[in-house]
Amino acid sequence: MMKKLTLRRPDDWHLHLRDDAMLQGILPETTRHFARAIIMPNLVPPVVTGADAAAYRNRILAALPDDAAFEPLMTLYLTEDTDPADVAAAHASGLVKAVKLYPAGATTNSNSGVRDFDRVRAVFETMAEIGLPLCVHGEVTTASVDIFDREAVFIDTVLDPIRRATPGLRVVMEHITTRQGVDYVRAGGEDLAATITTHHLIINRNHILVGGIKPHYYCLPVAKREEHRLALRAAATSGEARFFLGTDSAPHIDSLKEQACGCAGCFTATNTMAILAHVFDEEGALDQLERFTSLNGPAFYRMPANDSTLTLEKTTEPADWPAKILTGAGPVTVFDPGFPVHWQVHD
Secondary structure (H helix, E strand, O other): OOOEEEEEOOEEEEEOOOOHHHHHHHHHHHHOOOOEEEEOOOOOOOOOOHHHHHHHHHHHHHHOOOOOOOEEEEEEEOOOOOOHHHHHHHHHOOOEEEEEEOEOOOOOOOOOOEOOHHHHHHHHHHHHHHOOOEEEEOOOOOOOOOHHHHHHHHHHHHHHHHHHHOOOOOEEEEOOOOHHHHHHHHHOOOOEEEEEOOHHHOOOHHHHHOOOOOHHHOOOOOOOOHHHHHHHHHHHOOOOOOEEEOOOEOOOOHHHHOOOOOOOOOOOOOOHHHHHHHHHHHOOOHHHHHHHHHHHHHHHOOOOOOOOEEEEEEOOOOOOOOOEEEEOOEEEEOOOOOOOOOEEEEO
C-alpha cells in the first residue's frame, strides 16, 4: 500500500483570486502548493484588455508571499466588444494564456458576458489561428432550462456549433459536472479538454440539500446526481490526457455565502491536494494523480511541466487545516469534504 508519493509540483488550471484585501488574504493558500494557475478574469470591472491583464498580474505579483515561487497565467474576459487584435497582441506578448467565455448571467460577475455569440465569431477565428485556448463556462442561462440540465444543453446548442463553425479552436470545458460532459470531451478530438474540480469529485446535489441547505457546498455549475459525480471520478483518475485539475477555488466571505441569496463557490485552495490524494487512493489510482494535477494541463496549454516537486504522505492521524481563512475582506470558509483525510502535503 502506497503511503508516500512525490510528484511534479501541480498547477491549477482554473482559479479565482479576486482582488485587493481578498487577494492578499487567500493568495498564500494557492502558492503553498501550486506553481502556476490560470487566473479567472471576472473582477468588477472585468479583465477585458491586455492592459487590464497586465495591471492585474502586477497586483497579484505584489501580493505574493516573500518565499513564493508562483506564476499567474492571465486570461481575458470575452465580451461582445472584445477586439481580436488586442487578444492577438496580448497572446503574442506572452501575457495572456487563454480567453474566458461566460454566457451572460451564468455565474459570479458574469453580467458582462456574451449574449449573442455571432458577435464574437471574429475573436474565435483569431484564437483558432494563433492557437489560444478558449476557456468555457459551459451552461446556458435560458430560464426555461432546469439548472441541472444547463451543461448538457450548452454542449448541444452552443459549444458544439461554435466548434463546428471554427475548426482548430482549442477549447477547455471548465469544471465539467456531468456524464455528458465527460463523454463529449472523450469524443471531441485533440483540440478539446476539460478541467475537473476537487469539490465535484466529493459532493453531489444531496450534499447541498439533504438535512438543510449547505451554503458552502453551493457552487456553479451546481453539483449534480451521484451518477455524474462517479463519471467525473472515473475521468479524473483515468490518466486520460484531456482531463486535468482546475479547482475553481472561489472565495466569498461568509456573510455573502450565509444569507438568503448566497454566492456560488467552494473555496478549496487550502486542502485540494490532500483531498485529491484521498480520492485517487480510494479509486486505486494514485499512480495517475501526477498526470491529473501536474502533467496533462501543461501538455494541453503547450507549456513544460514544473521541475520542482511536492510530496504527499499518508498518515495515521487525519490532516488538519483551518476551518476558515481570515482575510482583510472577512472570513472565508475552507471546503469541508465531510470525512477525515489521511493524506498530508510535505513541500
